[in-house]
Amino acid sequence: MSNLLILIPAALFMGGLGLGAFLWSLKSGQYEDLDGAAWRALDDGDGKPGD
Amino acid sequence: MSCCAPGTEGALEFEKISHGLPSSEELWLSSRDLGNGLRQTDLSVPKVHCGTCITTVEGALKESPLVTRARVNLSTKRVSFVWKAEENGVKTDPVDIVRRIAATGYDAHLFTSAEEANDAYRNELIRAVAISGFAAANIMLLSVSVWSGATDATRDLFHWISGLIAGPVLIFAGRFFYRSAWNALKHGRTNMDVPISLAITLSYAMSLWETIHHGPHAWFDATVSLLFFLLIGRTLDHVMRDKARSAITGLARLSPRGATVLNRDGSREYRPVEDIRPGDRVAIAAGDRIPVDGKVIAGLSDIDMSIVNGESAPVPAGAGSLLQAGTLSLTGSLVLEATASARDSFLSEIIGLMEAAEGGRARYRRIADRAAQYYSPAVHLLALLSFLGWGIFGGDWKEALLIAVSVLIITCPCALGLAVPVVQVVAAGRLFQNGIMVKEGSAMERLAEIDSVLFDKTGTLTIGRPRLTNRGEARPEHVEIAAGLALYSRHPLSRALVSAASSARDFAEVSERPGEGLEAVAPEGTYRLGNRRFACGEEADAAAGSDATSEVVLSLDHRPLETFRFEDMPRPGAQKAVAALAREGFQTVVLSGDRAPVVKDLAARLGIADWRAELSPRDKADYCAEAAKAGHKVLMVGDGINDAPALAAAHVSMAPATAADIGRQAADFVFLRDSLDAVPLAIEISRRAGRLIRENFALAIGYNIFAVPIAIAGYATPLVASIAMSTSSMIVVVNALRLNRLARSEAARTEERAGTEPGVETARFA
Structure with a gap:
């Protein structure tokens, strides 16, 4: 029982981390131009991912 | 590349x-x-x-x-x-x-x-999907431990954690369904969202009650995964419409944003169109669109009216002419006195006509809603009956309530909610790859029902721009001279000349006379390019040139050098598309605002027996309304402002990407490529989508027929319910993906056909 007290919060925390990362990427506009991002990866001149 | x-x-x-x-x-x-x-x-x-x-x-x-x-x-x-x-x-x-x-x-x-707000809504939906997905995954894991034998305190703990996760998610992610269900109930209707809302709320409440009383079963997993699946369907549906909308509004915008107003004191001022009042004087340069209805005070020009009345030949305008908003001044500058504000202008009149002409789409109820109309009362009745049945005959009312809820959960239209959007998204994707945008899912449902197709002429059956037909007969140096002159004009015939020429001679100065033609002085004499009377400087007889073609004469010192003939070319694939539609048994009709001989000529060439000419926008809309009254379901294909009311009145409508802004807004489908092949293709894919939707309904209902007796009998544990629900959703999605395979073979065939026709040249106009 006592190990559950650690494991469950840990699982939830890690899941929450993933969720948080997704929500952040959504908010920062990384899904605005999926087609463009695919091409920009091949472009040597542009070193930055998104403005 | x-x-x-x-x-x-x-x-x-x-x-x-x-x-x-x-x-x-x-x-x-x-x-x-x-x-x-x-x-x-x-x-x-x-x-x-x-x-x-x-x-x-x-x-x-x-x-x-x-x-x-x-x-x-x-x-x-x-x-x-x-x-x-x-x-x-x-x-x-x-x-x-x-x-x-x-x-x-x-x-x-x-x-x-204006449509930026939609992006925010899409992000809201995606956020809800993410959060409900997170919750569904975690609660499912906890449930698996319960099913595998967690008991007593551990089970209660797991139930409590699940409940704590599910509660906020229900409010956050479920709000879309609650809002929609509440709206429907407020107006005395019912839709798919009513049983959904009821099921998620009841199952949550029941599970919470069970948890508090240390019960062995809780339904939190079912509640949240149901929400998750349904939100996926809803998001897909929204993204599809959003994508289509942005592609449509992203094309050229026709109504001008502002215009230069000449004040009484002689100063010029650029004002937004909304601020132009009747009586204001507006300066229109060559190439500008007329912003508001008005009367010409000064200046001469040729006006391109095609967007208003479908007539392909420009109309000369001078002092006293009345012009309608949306038309294009081609060759000269004008001063216009506004006779109406933008709100009362021709365009707004058309919008009024469109609103009055509420066609099939206003009466049409989506398949999902029609299904919900029977489905939700049936489900609610079934749940109520099993509650009363178990209560009265079994005597245990708590047990009866549990069974009633599990009936609700197991019948919850998870597959039904996915059945329609998934198919429509896949179909819309196929159409998109063939250059056809769908504005909303119900348009495909409506397109699958049609029995006749109405075509506009200018800009729909034809490209809407004249093309040089006797290029081969003309001497190259004459073409070069003519192109050199034509370069200075925006007249459609000049543009056609320029695009047909491979090079153009340089002239130091070219003057344009609106309504007549162009003139340039060169060392060897005065070149003129324009109508016969202007070019040859005499009362040339008007017999030359039939009604269906137009001509331009190039002359040197009034001696004719060359006659160029132009024709409005039929859209590539027009003949084939019409033939394909006839083969499928559709009735085809041409509705045009153009003159009768021109319409007759084109209809004969394309093999359309039925045609109507010289129709006003209202006539076209009335024609659609009458056809609907006679029991026909019509597809209207048109592009001009004059077609917009008919596009709105028809059961379903389609417009080329070159259409007027308002036409694109009114149409359900917009095709981006030149070829008219898009029409039969869209009908074909819509029919297949319709068939798949019905198959999906059959699958979902078949699953219910199998699962509901188990639930009513009281044998449905949450484990069984969850697995059955997910499986039915999977099957529905996989079935929808079959459309991909069917459509791919179709696309391959289309490509093959295109490849064997090197003669079809895609027109390139600015």
Whole structure:
């Protein structure tokens, strides 16, 4: 029982981390131009991912 | 990568002047002030489609010292750039910047940014999907432990954690369904969202009650995963519509944003269209669209009325002529006295007609809602009956309530909620790959029902632009001279001449006489290009040139050198599309505002027996309404402003991408490619989608017939319910994907056909 007290919060925390990362990427506009991002990866001149 | 630079494909240098760039005032008006003397402009660049396009456009913009930032969005085909409002005290002319884009060969248009709010809604939906997905995964894991034998305190703990996760998620992610269900109930209707809302609320409440009383079963997993699946369906549906909408509004915008008003004291002022009052004098330059209805006070010009009445030949206008908003002044500048404000102008009249002509789409109820109409009362009745049955005969009312809830959960239209959107998204994807945009899912349902097709003529069955037909007969040097003259005019016949010529002679000075033609003085004499009377300087008999074709004469000192004949070309694939529709048993009719001989000629050439000519916008809409009354379901294909009421009145409608703004807004489908093949293809795919939707319904209902007795009998444990529910959703999705395979073979065939027809040339106009 006592190990559950650690494991469950840990699982939830890690899941929450993933969720948080997704929500952040959504908010920062990384899904605005999926087609463009695919091409920009091949472009040597542009070193930055998104403005 | 030759595909990636449309500007370099042997384009003539002079073609560039024909790019219709927005005016400097319009750009100022539409740009956003960012502070610090910086302004941002968003333009639609419909031709960008690959990485090289991005680099080319961004590179061209960044070369300018005035541009501080430029970024192309390939998905929405837009470019946004930030520029300095002034440099060294000189006010920037943003057209200089936009010209850089045009110089690379890409067209740039302004677009209305009214639809930006939709993006926010999409993000809200995606956020809800993410959060419900997170909750569903975690609760499912906890449930698995319960099923595998967790007991007593551990089980209660797991139930409590599940409940704590599910509660907020229910409110956050479920709000879309609650809101929609509440709206439906408020108006005395019922839709799919009513049973959904009821099921998730009841199952949550029951599970909570069970948890509090240390019960062995809780339904939190079912509640949340149901929410998750349904939200996926809803998001897909929204993204599909959003994508179509942005592609449609991203194309050229026709109504001008502002116009130059001449004040009484002689000063000029650029004002937004809404601020132009009747009585104001408006200056119209050659190439401008008329912003409001008005009367010409001074100036001469040829007016392109095609967007208003479907007539392909320009109409001369002089002092006293009445002009309608949306028409295009081709050759001369005019001073116009506004007779109506923008709100009461011709365009708004058309909008009024459209609103009055509520066609099939207003009466149409979506398949999902029609299903819900029978489904939800049936489900509620079933749940109630099993509750009363178990209560009265079994005597245990708590047990009865549990069974009633499990009936609700197991019948919850999870598969039904996915059945329609998934198929429609897959179908819309197939259509999109063939250059056809669908505005909403119900349009496909309606398209599958039609029995007759109505076509507009100018711009729909034809390209809407004249093309030179006797290029081979004309002497090359004459073509070169004529192109040199025509370069200076926006008249459609001149444009056609220029695009047909491979080179053009340079003239120092060319003057244009609106309504007559062009004149240039060269060492060997005076060249004239225009109608026969103007070019030959005599009362030439009007017999030359039949009604269906138009001609332009090139003369040297009034001696005719060459006669160029023009014809409005049928759209590529028009004949084949009409033949294909006839084969499928559709009745085809041409509805045109053009003159009878022209319409008759084209109808005969395409093999359409039934045609109507010289129709007003109202006539067209009335024709659609009468056909509907006679029990026909019609598809209207049209492009002009004059078609908009008919597009709205028809059961379902389609417009080419070159259509007037309002036409594109009114149509359910917009096809981006030149070929009219899009019409039979869209019908074909819609019918297949309809068949798949019905199959999916059959699957979902079949699953219910199998599962409901188990639930009513009281044997449905939460484990069984969850697995059964997920499986039925999977099956529905997999079945929808079959459309992909069917459509792929169709696309391959289309490509094959296109490949064997090298003669069909795609028209390239600015």
